[in-house]
Amino acid sequence: MTTSLPAESPSAQARATDPPADHPPQGASQGVSQDAAQGSLRRSMTSRHLVMIAMGGVIGSGLFLSSGYTISQAGPLGAVLAYLVGAFVVYLVMTCLGELACAYPVSGAFHIYASRSINPATGFTTAWLYWLTWAVALGSEFTACGLLMQRWFPSVSVWVWCVVCAAVVFTVNAISARVFGETEYWFSLIKVAAVVALIVLGGAAIFGFHPLSDQHAALPHLFENFDTPGGLFPHGLSGVMVTVLAAFYAFSGSELIGVAAGETDDPSRAVPKALRVTVIRLLVFFAGAITVIAAMIPYDKVGLDESPFVTVFTTIGIPYAPDVMNFVIITALLSAGNSGLYSCARMLFSLAEEGQAPQLLRRLNSRQIPMAALVVSMLGGLASLLSSVVAAQTVYLVLVSIAGFAAVAVWMSIAASQFFHRRAFLRAGGDVRTLPYRTPLYPVVPVLAFLLCLVSLVGVALDPAQVAALYFGVPFVAACYLYYYLRHRRRGSGTTAS
DSSP: OOOSSOTTSOHHHHHTTSOOTTSOOTTTTTOSOOSOOTTOOOOOBOHHHHHHHHHHHHSSHHHHTTHHHHHHHHOHHHHHHHHHHHHHHHHHHHHHHHHHHHHSOOTTTHHHHHHHHTOHHHHHHHHHHHHHHHHHHHHHHHHHHHHHHTTTOTTSOHHHHHHHHHHHHHHHHHHOHHHHHHHHHHHHHHHHHHHHHHHHHHHHHHTTOOTTOSOGGGSOOTTGGGSBTTBSSTTHHHHHHHHHHHHHHHHTTTTHHHHHGGGBSSHHHHHHHHHHHHHHHHHHHHHHHHHHHHHHSOGGGOSSSSOHHHHHHHHTTOTTHHHHHHHHHHHHHHHHHHHHHHHHHHHHHHHHHTTSSOGGGGOOOTTSOOHHHHHHHHHHHHHHHHHHHHOTTTHHHHHHHHHHHHHHHHHHHHHHHHHHHHHHHHHTTOOGGGSSSOOTTTTHHHHHHHHHHHHHHHHHHHOTTTTHHHHHHHHHHHHHHHHHHHHTGGGSSSOOOO
């Protein structure tokens, strides 16, 4: 990985050579050099790994388990529209991410974008928001895996499976970035196969082709379930609005491409390709799956008591559907945990490179893995798991609320970073034609992405079920800024390691 922070130089010294926020980075028009610096992370992943890492971060229990709840809240058509809006916002954010990831192809790069383009305090805050998001996710993924495994092993305690899952995820991350990428590829492929099977088989059943089903008369025809007794929007536009917010959170994880850019071979080519493919696939998979589920199951009969995938597969006669989907969902949870631990470790590593975290966290082992950052991140996930058991209504509630807020806050940071990055690049006389990837329709795209994310946070304030995200998220952001200025600004450069 090549950054403006050489491995052999003191961080404060190197930071003094970084371009200020008002100027574009050196080499922004050609991307950062591909030569790996001594003691840097190894560039061993390809665009196919990036695509599946992003897919793995997005396609998870939210789609396999909670999609039924979103349909029940918004109605069939409302849910489809909500996910289309979510996919549109993902596209806007991903186009912003593409330009930044090619300009700064460094591991754990979200806070690098914000530090260079906005200010270091915003970068510091973005990093800790994102780290906490995935640390909380780790705890919840391990718990869910343990609960699901009890379907087959009811006599084994949940905590045993939590330990097993944590050990598997940690081992995969500790071997090498290439092994992580390959494992995530196959984990994600299983999930993608399940979604494709739902779309193809469920779509065929909608049009009357369901040879395995023994309840032909009960199956809906075409989209008759969309015409509900309460009309196309049985819970009104407010139900659709709440579902749009859920869709935003459901698509979070697609930005993992930016985290892995620093360990990707030829990022100026691989990152844009991965972004394009990811957005298209997410649109097809999410919109397709939600459409099929909404068409197959009446909106007032779909909920959280059973995965809608199980309901659809059972309805069309797929044998062993509950067991198959139990395996797929466990795979989805392991995949999310795998990506989450990777993201946490790289974020801490990147913070340490910037001098905003203890320098121990930037040390690499012989396999170029930031092992100290990996261990600290795993401990954070286990602490989240413990708090979910002993302090579910206090500490864990705060952590989950901040994590939910952080997902949209990070997207806003990406959009704002691209806006200021391009503006500084143009002011310095840069030619956008030399950029390896450029966000289209500047400044409309970053501004629109930022505003839509901001509107979603306003919507959170109007939803009693989600308003805790603001109660705890906004003070957490304020505390990060305050800590940064008190801890770093008084030291002069603002980059002395903690």
